[in-house]
Amino acid sequence: MKPQNKQRNTVLAIVFLLANFHAFAQAVDKNSVSLGVNYFAANNTIPYVLVRAKSKIDGKFKPVANIAVAVYLDTTSTATLIGKVLTNTKGEAxxxxxxxxxxxxxQSKKHSFYAVFDGNKQYDAGSGDVTVGKAKIVIDTSADRKITATVLAMKDSTWQPVAGAELKIGIRRLDGDLSVNETATFTTDSTGQTSADFKRDSIPGDTKGNIILVAKMEDNEQYGNISAEKIVPWGGKFVTINDTFDRRTLFGTRDKTPIWLLLIASSIIVAVWGIIIKLVLNLITIKKLGHEAVGA
Incomplete structure (x- = not known):
C-alpha cells in the first residue's frame, strides 16, 4: 500500500472515531426524564390528570420545566389524545x-392514563402511566355535628361501597385543610362509611358562619385522588367591628390623619427649620462682623 493511501486511511479513521465519540458524548450528556401520572376527581365533576416530570441531575431529582408531554386515555393513539401540555417551573402540567x-x-369502569415525552436535545424520551377505577365520596352531616363520609366505586354498573379506604376529613382553609379533630386519617368499614366528630367549634367562617368540609382520598392505588366538599354553618360569623376606615384614625387614609398627629408633625418641622434658619442667620452675622473688624 502506498504511503499516501496509508495516511489518507489513517486520517479517515481518526475522523470517523472523533465523529462517533462526539455522538456518544452527546448521548451521554442527555438526562433521562421520569413522568409521574396522577388522577384527580373533585366533587364528582370533570376529572383531570396531573403530570409531574423530574430528572436526576447531580445525584438529585429535580423538576423538569418547559417540556411538551402528550396525555392519552387507555391507548396512545391520536383518537384517544386527551391533550398536549407544557410543564411549568415545578415540572407539573x-x-x-x-x-x-x-x-x-x-364505556368502562376502569381507565388508564398515559403520559409520553418524545425527548429533546437535553432529555431522552420518557413515559409514565396510571390505571384507576371510577369512585366517588359522599358527605353527610347530622345535627350533633357528626360527619359521615361514604366511599363508593362503580362495579357491575352500580355504585358499591369500598371498604378499607383511608380518608382525610377536614375543613378547607386558605393555607391547607385542617382536620376536624385530633385524628389524622379515617378508614371506611364494610359499608364504605367512616365517621368523625366535629371538634373545631371556635373556627371562624364567613359572614353567615359557613365553613367547607372536605373528605378526600389521596394517592389510592385503585382510585387515585378523590375528594368531596360540603358547606355547613358550623363556624363563627365574620363580623366587622368598629370600622374606622373613613374617620380620622391611625388606620385611616392619608386625608384622614388625626389632627393631633398633624400638629405634632408640623411642630417638629417648624422647629427643625427654625433652628436651621437661625444658624444660617448667625453665620451671616458673624461674617459681617468679621469684615467690619478687618476694615476697622
Whole structure:
C-alpha cells in the first residue's frame, strides 16, 4: 500500500472515531426524564390528570420545566389524545378530559392514563402511566355535628361501597385543610362509611358562619385522588367591628390623619427649620462682623 493511501486511511479513521465519540458524548450528556401520572376527581365533576416530570441531575431529582408531554386515555393513539401540555417551573402540567372522549370514558369502569415525552436535545424520551377505577365520596352531616363520609366505586354498573379506604376529613382553609379533630386519617368499614366528630367549634367562617368540609382520598392505588366538599354553618360569623376606615384614625387614609398627629408633625418641622434658619442667620452675622473688624 502506498504511503499516501496509508495516511489518507489513517486520517479517515481518526475522523470517523472523533465523529462517533462526539455522538456518544452527546448521548451521554442527555438526562433521562421520569413522568409521574396522577388522577384527580373533585366533587364528582370533570376529572383531570396531573403530570409531574423530574430528572436526576447531580445525584438529585429535580423538576423538569418547559417540556411538551402528550396525555392519552387507555391507548396512545391520536383518537384517544386527551391533550398536549407544557410543564411549568415545578415540572407539573394539568389537563382535563375533553368532551370528545366522554363516550369512551363512560364505556368502562376502569381507565388508564398515559403520559409520553418524545425527548429533546437535553432529555431522552420518557413515559409514565396510571390505571384507576371510577369512585366517588359522599358527605353527610347530622345535627350533633357528626360527619359521615361514604366511599363508593362503580362495579357491575352500580355504585358499591369500598371498604378499607383511608380518608382525610377536614375543613378547607386558605393555607391547607385542617382536620376536624385530633385524628389524622379515617378508614371506611364494610359499608364504605367512616365517621368523625366535629371538634373545631371556635373556627371562624364567613359572614353567615359557613365553613367547607372536605373528605378526600389521596394517592389510592385503585382510585387515585378523590375528594368531596360540603358547606355547613358550623363556624363563627365574620363580623366587622368598629370600622374606622373613613374617620380620622391611625388606620385611616392619608386625608384622614388625626389632627393631633398633624400638629405634632408640623411642630417638629417648624422647629427643625427654625433652628436651621437661625444658624444660617448667625453665620451671616458673624461674617459681617468679621469684615467690619478687618476694615476697622
Amino acid at each position: 394539568v389537563t382535563l378530559i375533553p368532551p370528545s372522549l366522554k363516550a369512551k370514558w363512560q
